[in-house]
Amino acid sequence: MDVGALNALGYEDFLNIFGNIVEKCPLITAAVWSKRPFANMPALETAFYEFIDALPDSKEGILRCHPDLAGRDLQSGTLTPESREEQARAGLDALSSDEVSLMAQLNQDYKRRFEFPFVICAKMNDKATILRQLLERVGKDRSEERARGIEEVKKI
Amino acid sequence: MDVGALNALGYEDFLNIFGNIVEKCPLITAAVWSKRPFANMPALETAFYEFIDALPDSKEGILRCHPDLAGRDLQSGTLTPESREEQARAGLDALSSDEVSLMAQLNQDYKRRFEFPFVICAKMNDKATILRQLLERVGKDRSEERARGIEEVKKI
Numbered sequence: 001m002d003v004g005a006l007n008a009l010g011y012e013d014f015l016n017i018f019g020n021i022v023e024k025c026p027l028i029t030a031a032v033w034s035k036r037p038f039a040n041m042p043a044l045e046t047a048f049y050e051f052i053d054a055l056p057d058s059k060e061g062i063l064r065c066h067p068d069l070a071g072r073d074l075q076s077g078t079l080t081p082e083s084r085e086e087q088a089r090a091g092l093d094a095l096s097s098d099e100v101s102l103m104a105q106l107n108q109d110y111k112r113r114f115e116f117p118f119v120i121c122a123k124m125n126d127k128a129t130i131l132r133q134l135l136e137r138v139g140k141d142r143s144e145e146r147a148r149g150i151e152e153v154k155k156i
Numbered sequence: 157m158d159v160g161a162l163n164a165l166g167y168e169d170f171l172n173i174f175g176n177i178v179e180k181c182p183l184i185t186a187a188v189w190s191k192r193p194f195a196n197m198p199a200l201e202t203a204f205y206e207f208i209d210a211l212p213d214s215k216e217g218i219l220r221c222h223p224d225l226a227g228r229d230l231q232s233g234t235l236t237p238e239s240r241e242e243q244a245r246a247g248l249d250a251l252s253s254d255e256v257s258l259m260a261q262l263n264q265d266y267k268r269r270f271e272f273p274f275v276i277c278a279k280m281n282d283k284a285t286i287l288r289q290l291l292e293r294v295g296k297d298r299s300e301e302r303a304r305g306i307e308e309v310k311k312i
Contacts, residue, residue, distance in 0.1 A: 011220050011271065025183045031217030034271075051214070058207070061187030064167050115167065115190075 006044065007037040020082050021048060022153060024065040028052065049154055063116035063149045069130060070095055070103040086156070090122040090130060099127070106134045113138065114145050121155035162200065163193040176238050177204060178309060180221040184208065205310055219272035219305045225286060226251055226259040242312070246278040246286060259287070266294045270301050277311035 009017070011033045019026040028051055035047045052062065067073040067083055070092040079087070087093060095103065110118045118134055125133070137145060165173070167189045175182040184207055191203045208218065223229040223239055226248040235243070243249060251259065266274040274290055281289070293301060 010267075015220065025181075026221050027181045027183050027214055027217045029217075030220035031214035033220070034216055055211075055214075058183055058187035058211075060190055061183045061185075064171065064186035064189065065182050111166075 001041075003038060003040050006041070009033075018044075020080055022052070022062060022065075023067070023080065023083060023156075025062060028062075052150065052154065059150050060116050060146060062153055063119055063146070066117055066119045066153070068104075068107045068117055069120065069122065069134075070100060071107060075100075086122045090125055091127040092122065092130070095127065099131075103131070103134070106131075106138060110134065110138045114142055116146070116149065119149040119152045119156075121152050124155060157197075159194060159196050162197070165189075174200075176236050178208070178218060178221075179223070179236065179239065179312075181218060184218075208306065208310065215306050216272050216302060218309055219275055219302070222273055222275045222309070224260075224263045224273055225276065225278065225290075226256060227263060231256075242278045246281055247283040248278065248286070251283065255283070255287075259290070262287075262290045262294060266290065269294065270298055272302070272305065275305040275308045275312075277308050280311060 011030060014033045015026055015029055018029045018032075022028045028048065032044075032047045032051055038044045038047065052059070055062075067079055069087060073079045074084070074087055074093060077084075084093075092103075107118055118137065120130055120133055122130065137148065140148075167186060170189045171182055171185055174185045174188075178184045184204065188200075188203045188207055194200045194203065208215070211218075223235055225243060229235045230240070230243055230249060233240075240249075248259075263274055274293065276286055276289055278286065293304065296304075
């Protein structure tokens with residue numbers, strides 16, 4: 001999309017196209033629309049980053065809107081199309097039942113410890129690195145993991 | 157629900173129950189969960205209000221996540237269950253075709269002028285007062301309408 005067309009979008013079309021840039025958070029997209037005109041597509045990306053960084057209290061909220069990797073939503077087909085494609089690309093839709101159990105256990109440990117889910121940019125990782133990261137990050141401290149999760153959201 | 161059960165909810169159950177308190181903004185619910193324990197149910201409501209008031213930049217974003225009243229989403233059945241029930245209770249699912257056209261025209265005028273949709277707490281109004289309010293509020297100024305819209309979101 002060229003930047004002229006981007007800046008000409010009404011907020012409803014803008015929401016239809018970019019509403020799921022941050023999982024289940026069209027609120028962020030709807031607020032970013034106010035920042036038009038954008039100089040170029042990277043400027044749109046920057047506007048999302050700046051908005052997320054400026055949120056005082058809700059960074060953990062953003063993480064909690066993300067589904068478990070290889071979790072119930074993937075099994076039951078209730079993921080957003082964006083998440084399904086991303087998890088499939090990382091091979092998470094073709095795990096053995098042992099791998100599914102291991103992921104589920106680690107996700108649960110992680111959530112019990114941090115009170116938000118493990119978030120990683122699946123499209124930049126495969127299932128082996130995702131499992132390794134999950135094993136490693138479940139031992140970190142909470143503020144470090146919150147910041148790390150938000151950085152992963154930006155990559156997504 | 158008693159307050160002990162409320163405070164015992166994990167964030168996933170909390171999101172399942174309260175995720176649509178603010179239309180399409182589970183981010184807000186997910187952030188408010190951090191404020192546990194709540195002294196009582198009104199304290200939960202207050203936590204939502206305080207969070208909305210503290211959002212620096214995204215108040216218009218909240219409004220833009222709301223569907224048009226008696227609009228396309230109602231006609232096509234793509235409203236959230238909460239919104240459908242609310243609009244039905246105000247009689248907005250049983251308008252004549254003239255009334256549908258008038259609402260559509262006024263909604264469009266309103267959005268063109270303010271860059272966010274007309275939001276009113278439908279369950280506290282019937283179709284006659286909603287139409288009257290829409291006619292009146294489309295002539296107000298932008299900052300007044302933004303504040304008014306947010307107050308209506310809180311009533312919803």
